[in-house]
Amino acid sequence: MKRQQIIVTGTGVLLLLALYFFGQTVPPQKKMEPSEAGTSGASISRISTEDILRASQSKLTPTQQEYVTRLQNAVVRGDVKVQQLNAYRQLAAFWRDSVQSGFLPFAYYTGEAAKLENSEKSLTFAARLFLESLRGQDNPAIKGWMATNAKELFEKALELNPQNDSTKVGLGASYVFGSSAGSPTEVMQGIQRILEVARRDSTNMYAQFMLGWGGIVSGQFDKAIERLTTVVRHQPANIEAILLLAQVYQQQGNKSAAIQWYEAARRQIDNPEMIKEIDQSIQALR
Template sequence: MLTAGAALLFLLFYFVSPTVAPDKHIHTEGDTTHSHGNQSIRFEDLLVKAKEKISPEQAARIGMLENAVVRGDIKEQQIHVYHQLARFWSDSARIFEPYAWYTAEAAKLENSEKSLTFAAHLFLNNLMTEGEPAMQNWLASQAKVLFDKALVLNPANDSSKIGLGACYLFGNISDNPMQGIMSIRSVVEKNPDNVYGQMMLGLGGKKSGQYDKAIERFLIVVKKDPENLDAIFNLAECYDIHNEKANAIKWYEIAKEKVPVAAAKEALSKRIAELKR
């Protein structure tokens, strides 16, 4: 599910600087794989951009690890090197794309449900706060491969079914978003208390402009999980867009009480005041 940290990041950027998307990715264009419209993104291009942000000494270290992957003929050795690369990009460079990519490469070799779903959710969580279509497509494409592999190992995993549906719904990887909706609905119809599935359907309704349906889903989520800040904020925003001012104010007030960052509280107070005028 979208993490609390990702939800808070979205809140901050939406309210504090609504016209500027957070620069949490390295954006570039390539000429193959995972295209959307005329845009396409390749990991090789993302990696080149990432390496521009590290020191020559760090680049030399990364080069040695990359060569070790190529030379390694033992699966366990390759997995170990991929984890080393992932740790570097996460802890030292703090750049998401190569961290997630190498985590995913290790997971594919390990081929355990736990490692595959962990890597898949790395991509999916970032997909849910990404605004650029080409990057949405790239993130969703990576996540889909991992969810597909995880579902081969455990076809009954509802979280993976929902995650896979979200890739179709939010990642521009198919001309038929209903493919994603049906995957998620199959879980929710079986278990209406599945908060993750209800949340994704709510976000899907919001994305498609079906605010009544989105509100219905978000209300289910906050009833089951009253501390879900992401659902609370999205509920308030849907009421706001739908011009239901009283309900928008109510839920913005609840969001303001729960959000821990002063700048977000201030921005929420400003929006509440505007609605009350």
């Protein structure tokens, strides 16, 4: 089974995982993104921050546009770091709280504020905003833009604390999930960064989980199963790892194992939408 096929097959469950873990933040964004880019994801190679912000602002009311423009001008004209930082934070809060489909500008301005603040905590928080949404992103251009932002933020955090293993794993994962059309070179570059952590500390389940994901992205399904099984053994309530195991086994044609893992996930979930999706997957296997 080709790598692209397993990712597409798992999209429904992964979107529900986004809903489960992040509430309403991610799904509305996905409805907006094709129009943001101006064309279909398959035909786009690059997209700029200006494109993202312009498309997002075009959906605002005149009053909202005026407010955003005023804050943007405060950033450009502000010659005091505190003034610029305050403007970035206000812009991030606006896109987070006032616009249903404002995740991309929210993440961007959160990242810009983090760069000015230059603390490890703020930089990794902003980087993870991009990374967590990146994993479910289908639009190649937006995926590349998000990955670039995530990498930059993780790298700046590592400059402050080069020994932070979670940050190293996050940086590696940004290469894995942000690779252009599943570029083997970029995927393996990311996997090697994560392996550096896992080889030194085999109990780091964040690294093991991301290596499992990396195995799926690179088409190394046996390795993915090995890593994800390790994660579930140490973290029995890790729903995402359980569902990924079910999907990998399903793609390999091991119906009984796939059903076993789908049922294991179902027992731990109380979200009706996710349960419905899982039930449909189980039924299709019987």
